[in-house]
Amino acid sequence: MSDRPLLVVEDLRKSFGDNEVLRGVSLSCEKAEVVCVIGPSGSGKSTLLHCINHLEAPDSGTIVVADQLIGYEPRRGHLVALKDRDTARQRRDIGMVFQRFNLFPHLTVLDNVTLAPRLARGIAKREADEIGMKMLSSVGLSNRRDSFARELSGGQQQRVAIARALAMSPKLILFDEPTSALDPELVGEVLKVMRDLAEEGMTMVVVTHELQFAREVANTVVFMDDGVVVERGRPKEVLLNPKTDRARLFIARLVGDGKEK
Numbered sequence: 001m002s003d004r005p006l007l008v009v010e011d012l013r014k015s016f017g018d019n020e021v022l023r024g025v026s027l028s029c030e031k032a033e034v035v036c037v038i039g040p041s042g043s044g045k046s047t048l049l050h051c052i053n054h055l056e057a058p059d060s061g062t063i064v065v066a067d068q069l070i071g072y073e074p075r076r077g078h079l080v081a082l083k084d085r086d087t088a089r090q091r092r093d094i095g096m097v098f099q100r101f102n103l104f105p106h107l108t109v110l111d112n113v114t115l116a117p118r119l120a121r122g123i124a125k126r127e128a129d130e131i132g133m134k135m136l137s138s139v140g141l142s143n144r145r146d147s148f149a150r151e152l153s154g155g156q157q158q159r160v161a162i163a164r165a166l167a168m169s170p171k172l173i174l175f176d177e178p179t180s181a182l183d184p185e186l187v188g189e190v191l192k193v194m195r196d197l198a199e200e201g202m203t204m205v206v207v208t209h210e211l212q213f214a215r216e217v218a219n220t221v222v223f224m225d226d227g228v229v230v231e232r233g234r235p236k237e238v239l240l241n242p243k244t245d246r247a248r249l250f251i252a253r254l255v256g257d258g259k260e261k
């Protein structure tokens, strides 16, 4: 692998109709780095994550993960869209954890975790179960392997969703407000799992309103507003000493709302 950052996003643009949602976003994330993305609702944070794993195709700009251009291949000076099968293969290296877990409620916890490795990586059930149990124990849920996903609390379901992402051995995990659908008393257990992952060297891009988590765990904080990156830097700089009025206002409002804990 080259010494380029694990994730490099360059001049990313994306519109929905005439709504230009990303207006030239660039950012990078080194291996084992945690980048937290903050910003107001509608600023394009989720769209950015969806473009990174090609759930949405960008209009222009490039995304490179572990030296792989996502979604396209250069051919005679042009970028040509990859076949679905090839983007699916690329996507396996990029874990995604959503706000609303998206587990299969009628499957067991272990089956939720092993489904993708079995289907997408073709790993046999026995081996997949072994990997799955390892991942479940890393999120503290090996004792719930046979429960149906719907029987778990929100915090537990989100931890299963993280185990599911980990079971694919991703190079990068994208988190989209992983704790904002949870009751306040369940937020801590999910943040703890994420903190452990960061300490183990997982590369993570985390969209979050949890400023304390960002302050303590992020290497870099990126503040987005209206489809552009307005500020980026060390958490202390961006969160405690923002340079722009927009960032200052946003952070003050979050703290004021008591969303920040």
Ligand SMILES: Nc1ncnc2c1ncn2[C@@H]1O[C@H](COP(=O)(O)OP(=O)(O)OP(=O)(O)O)[C@@H](O)[C@H]1O
Residues within 6 Å of the ligand: 016, 019, 021, 039, 040, 041, 042, 043, 044, 045, 046, 047, 048
């Ligand atoms: N699939 C889509 N089709 C049309 N418009 C979309 C689509 N996805 C997002 N948008 C629009 O793009 C803009 C940015 O949305 P996005 O979800 O990226 O914002 P966000 O920063 O994640 O906001 P939030 O904090 O509320 O999650 C919004 O105006 C939204 O309505």
Ligand SMILES: [Mg+2]
Residues within 6 Å of the ligand: 045, 046, 047, 176
């Ligand atoms: Mg969003």
